Amino acid sequence: MHCLIIGAAGMLGDGLAKRLIREGKVGTRKIAKLSLFDIIEPKKLEGGDVEIATGATDIADPAAAVALIEARPDVIFHLAAIVSGEAERDFDKGYSINLDGTRYLFEAVRAAHEKDGYFPRIVFTSSLAVFGSPLPEVISDDFIITPRSSYGTQKAIGELLLADYSRKGFFDGIGIRLPTICIRPGKPNAAASGFFSSILREPLAGQAAVLPVDTSVRHWFASPRAAIGFMVHAAMVDTSLIGERRNMTMPGVSATVSDEIEALRKIAGDEAVALINHQPDPAIEAIISTWPQAFDAKRALDLGFEADSSFEAIIEAYLEDYAPKIGG
Amino acid sequence: MHCLIIGAAGMLGDGLAKRLIREGKVGTRKIAKLSLFDIIEPKKLEGGDVEIATGATDIADPAAAVALIEARPDVIFHLAAIVSGEAERDFDKGYSINLDGTRYLFEAVRAAHEKDGYFPRIVFTSSLAVFGSPLPEVISDDFIITPRSSYGTQKAIGELLLADYSRKGFFDGIGIRLPTICIRPGKPNAAASGFFSSILREPLAGQAAVLPVDTSVRHWFASPRAAIGFMVHAAMVDTSLIGERRNMTMPGVSATVSDEIEALRKIAGDEAVALINHQPDPAIEAIISTWPQAFDAKRALDLGFEADSSFEAIIEAYLEDYAPKIGG
Numbered sequence: 001m002h003c004l005i006i007g008a009a010g011m012l013g014d015g016l017a018k019r020l021i022r023e024g025k026v027g028t029r030k031i032a033k034l035s036l037f038d039i040i041e042p043k044k045l046e047g048g049d050v051e052i053a054t055g056a057t058d059i060a061d062p063a064a065a066v067a068l069i070e071a072r073p074d075v076i077f078h079l080a081a082i083v084s085g086e087a088e089r090d091f092d093k094g095y096s097i098n099l100d101g102t103r104y105l106f107e108a109v110r111a112a113h114e115k116d117g118y119f120p121r122i123v124f125t126s127s128l129a130v131f132g133s134p135l136p137e138v139i140s141d142d143f144i145i146t147p148r149s150s151y152g153t154q155k156a157i158g159e160l161l162l163a164d165y166s167r168k169g170f171f172d173g174i175g176i177r178l179p180t181i182c183i184r185p186g187k188p189n190a191a192a193s194g195f196f197s198s199i200l201r202e203p204l205a206g207q208a209a210v211l212p213v214d215t216s217v218r219h220w221f222a223s224p225r226a227a228i229g230f231m232v233h234a235a236m237v238d239t240s241l242i243g244e245r246r247n248m249t250m251p252g253v254s255a256t257v258s259d260e261i262e263a264l265r266k267i268a269g270d271e272a273v274a275l276i277n278h279q280p281d282p283a284i285e286a287i288i289s290t291w292p293q294a295f296d297a298k299r300a301l302d303l304g305f306e307a308d309s310s311f312e313a314i315i316e317a318y319l320e321d322y323a324p325k326i327g328g
Numbered sequence: 329m330h331c332l333i334i335g336a337a338g339m340l341g342d343g344l345a346k347r348l349i350r351e352g353k354v355g356t357r358k359i360a361k362l363s364l365f366d367i368i369e370p371k372k373l374e375g376g377d378v379e380i381a382t383g384a385t386d387i388a389d390p391a392a393a394v395a396l397i398e399a400r401p402d403v404i405f406h407l408a409a410i411v412s413g414e415a416e417r418d419f420d421k422g423y424s425i426n427l428d429g430t431r432y433l434f435e436a437v438r439a440a441h442e443k444d445g446y447f448p449r450i451v452f453t454s455s456l457a458v459f460g461s462p463l464p465e466v467i468s469d470d471f472i473i474t475p476r477s478s479y480g481t482q483k484a485i486g487e488l489l490l491a492d493y494s495r496k497g498f499f500d501g502i503g504i505r506l507p508t509i510c511i512r513p514g515k516p517n518a519a520a521s522g523f524f525s526s527i528l529r530e531p532l533a534g535q536a537a538v539l540p541v542d543t544s545v546r547h548w549f550a551s552p553r554a555a556i557g558f559m560v561h562a563a564m565v566d567t568s569l570i571g572e573r574r575n576m577t578m579p580g581v582s583a584t585v586s587d588e589i590e591a592l593r594k595i596a597g598d599e600a601v602a603l604i605n606h607q608p609d610p611a612i613e614a615i616i617s618t619w620p621q622a623f624d625a626k627r628a629l630d631l632g633f634e635a636d637s638s639f640e641a642i643i644e645a646y647l648e649d650y651a652p653k654i655g656g
């Protein structure tokens with residue numbers, strides 16, 4: 001089979017590509033070809049038995065998707081997006097990439113479907129940003145979608161389009177709302193959520209980190225490894241079991257900052273915890289206070305999506321997948 | 329003030345125009361000018377003190393909205409849409425009018441806002457079609473939006489855009505999900521919901537009507553008079569009380585077909601009821617079985633939106649507003 005990853009130069013796209021190459025299959029289907037596209041040309045990866053095609057493309061250009069599906073990939077992982085902060089600062093850019101880019105892709109697939117019966121699986125990565133306060137403590141699969149950011153709005157519209165195009169039989173779509181990714185590898189970034197990762201990642205590397213919120217703050221997390229697992233599972237799950245509600249919240253670990261710190265202490269000791277400096281930032285506290293704390297992700301669990309088993313497991317996955325061994 | 333109705337040749341648009349002319353104000357604000365636009369040129373109405381402008385325009389043309397808001401109307405009633413059946417049959421037309429047309433309008437207003445601070449109230453008529461089964465018996469304001477038609481998808485996307493543009497301060501939007509309109513004046517139509525009106529409208533005019541479903545079927549209704557009342561109230565409600573969830577389900581009358589028939593009997597007697605022929609149609613029964621039965625429209629009620637008081641009141645409003653007097 002042929003898999004296409006759009007957004008393949010991103011953190012999750014890169015990890016997904018590596019996993020698909022390592023395993024050489026999705027479920028029981030052998031991967032013959034993997035196409036990796038992004039606005040930034042993705043790194044050339046060694047594919048072994050898997051033929052790799054790599055290229056740069058801008059999904060905000062209506063012609064881009066037409067070219068991307070020319071070879072009729074069986075599975076399309078649509079991960080390309082600009083994130084929350086940027087979509088909020090640049091309204092036009094957010095709508096152009098996150099909404100129009102997604103719609104161009106769906107339209108290109110529909111045109112191909114009408115031409116020659118093309119019918120790929122499309123995995124769309126949505127976000128918890130589709131939810132907006134006031135929120136219950138535990139959010140069910142039936143809870144209303146009321147985003148409070150342009151990014152969340154664009155993801156929610158992507159979900160609606162995906163469901164309608166799937167209902168009409170133009171393609172076989174599934175939208176997965178990813179928990180906040182933790183520990184996000186790489187450098188600290190300016191996202192309001194950045195500290196959830198940096199209070200672990202920096203101390204694990206012997207560096208200081210700032211905690212801007214109270215330790216009682218609770219949120220919903222998945223490791224990059226689990227998130228990549230969701231995408232692979234979404235590519236092979238039997239969509240006839242899903243019904244018309246094609247979008248769902250992924251399972252995660254509901255943890256407080258305190259839970260994060262205790263997991264860090266178990267794995268890296270008091271020294272590591274001592275590197276966290278608590279400097280409350282009311283602006284960040286205000287933003288975070290509107291975020292979801294926990295979900296009852298029953299639909300996804302019933303379909304076999306698997307979360308990390310604990311916050312310690314999240315840290316261990318990070319150490320195995322990304323971090324230089326501590327002290328070694 | 330200046331009010332603009334887009335979709336003014338439609339059933340509700342025409343009724344709204346007449347009410348605005350009759351009352352000459354929205355709340356306490358005097359209407360100086362009323363602009364009536366539709367793809368079909370609306371009938372010329374006598375405006376009395378109100379200056380009337382009438383014209384034809386196609387909102388699927390991106391230039392249309394720019395021209396419509398040239399004179400900077402204070403309130404825009406955006407009612408233009410193609411309905412469910414047509415949007416389902418003609419996928420491109422539905423997206424082009426119901427989604428792109430709405431987005432062009434919002435974009436034109438945003439451009440004007442950025443140019444000269446223009447900040448109108450926009451009243452957007454959404455629909456119960458944003459909801460999709462499985463549904464609880466009574467649907468709360470927090471229930472998830474999962475449309476099962478392209479029309480419902482387009483309305484749900486309009487809602488999301490309206491909320492995001494309002495949150496960003498580009499205009500002051502409110503989206504009102506109208507109950508099914510009953511009794512819809514005029515000729516029988518092919519909509520699956522048509523019988524809810526025709527089993528009353530036809531017998532009230534001494535004609536036979538077909539009932540294709542069981543009398544136990546329950547649904548959510550408003551008279552045209554109540555629906556027009558929602559629009560007027562939406563134009564003047566204090567949106568600072570609404571918060572960021574700019575869209576809401578309107579209150580209605582939850583009634584079974586049996587309730588409809590008993591109300592008809594009270595008002596027009598057994599003779600009228602005898603004109604209803606029960607001819608079950610499994611196709612229509614299947615469609616209707618997925619529809620909402622009742623809502624807890626608390627948010628709208630708290631904001632002062634007022635439903636019809638009973639099914640009899642719905643019939644009486646019809647007789648007063650539209651029907652030739654029975655036997656007279």
Ligand SMILES: NC(=O)c1ccc[n+]([C@@H]2O[C@H](COP(=O)([O-])OP(=O)(O)OC[C@H]3O[C@@H](n4cnc5c(N)ncnc54)[C@H](O)[C@@H]3O)[C@@H](O)[C@H]2O)c1
Binds near residue numbers: 007038058060181
């Ligand atoms: N990381 C998270 O916590 C998280 C949570 C929920 C959802 N998601 C979603 O998962 C997906 C992947 O997330 P990530 O963390 O890897 O993000 P990322 O920012 O690392 O990757 C996104 C990729 O999309 C690419 N892209 C942006 N604009 C493009 C365009 N016009 N054309 C082609 N490519 C373009 C970027 O270059 C980037 O490589 C995104 O859709 C994101 O919205 C991520």
Ligand SMILES: NC(=O)c1ccc[n+]([C@@H]2O[C@H](COP(=O)([O-])OP(=O)(O)OC[C@H]3O[C@@H](n4cnc5c(N)ncnc54)[C@H](O)[C@@H]3O)[C@@H](O)[C@H]2O)c1
Binds near residue numbers: 339409453
């Ligand atoms: N009647 C109902 O039961 C009901 C229920 C829920 C929501 N609504 C919504 O309320 C609004 C008014 O409903 P109605 O019953 O009066 O419908 P209607 O069909 O009588 O009126 C809609 C009007 O929009 C106009 N229109 C269509 N395409 C257009 C275009 N491209 N440019 C300009 N105008 C265009 C049509 O010509 C028509 O006059 C619609 O948005 C409808 O979706 C109606």
